[in-house]
Amino acid sequence: xxxxxxxxxxxxxxxxxxxxxxxxxxxxxxxxxxxxxxxxxxxxxxxxxxxxxxxxxxxxxxxxxxxxxxxxxxxxxxxxxxxxxxxxxxxxxxxxxxxxxxxxxxxxxxxxxxxx
DNA sequence: ATTTTGACGACGT
DNA sequence: GACGTCGCCAAAA
Numbered sequence: 001x002x003x004x005x006x007x008x009x010x011x012x013x014x015x016x017x018x019x020x021x022x023x024x025x026x027x028x029x030x031x032x033x034x035x036x037x038x039x040x041x042x043x044x045x046x047x048x049x050x051x052x053x054x055x056x057x058x059x060x061x062x063x064x065x066x067x068x069x070x071x072x073x074x075x076x077x078x079x080x081x082x083x084x085x086x087x088x089x090x091x092x093x094x095x096x097x098x099x100x101x102x103x104x105x106x107x108x109x110x111x112x113x114x115x116x
Numbered sequence: 117a118t119t120t121t122g123a124c125g126a127c128g129t
Numbered sequence: 130g131a132c133g134t135c136g137c138c139a140a141a142a
Binding site: 008009 | 137138140
């Protein structure tokens with residue numbers, strides 16, 4: 001990646017930081033926000049670099065559409081991801097977010113300011 | 117430039 | 130409804 005140019009990854013990191021505490025989102029949602037709904041895999045890939053990013057990227061708030069902590073193995077410790085989520089008030093059971101639908105946060109909601 | 121991959125998602129069986 | 134397969138896009142090897 002070239003610093004002079006913002007890569008697709010940078011976009012993903014920025015959206016991830018927009019996730020409010022106690023909320024979670026899915027890779028597909030972020031991809032859709034970027035305009036590439038089918039590039040959910042790219043979002044996860046970008047997260048692989050998230051550890052290199054200077055600003056802390058709340059990757060633990062990003063899970064797959066099923067609400068499962070698929071990327072927990074990529075953290076310093078597999079338990080860290082679940083632990084961080086629980087720290088924010090999110091209940092995680094069996095590597096899956098309980099009541100995921102309630103905690104789900106769509107980046108588009110950030111754009112949508114008021115009722116239609 | 118070509119091939120492989122990858123923290124997903126939707127569709128088909 | 131669980132399991133399997135294909136598709137998709139972009140970056141790294």
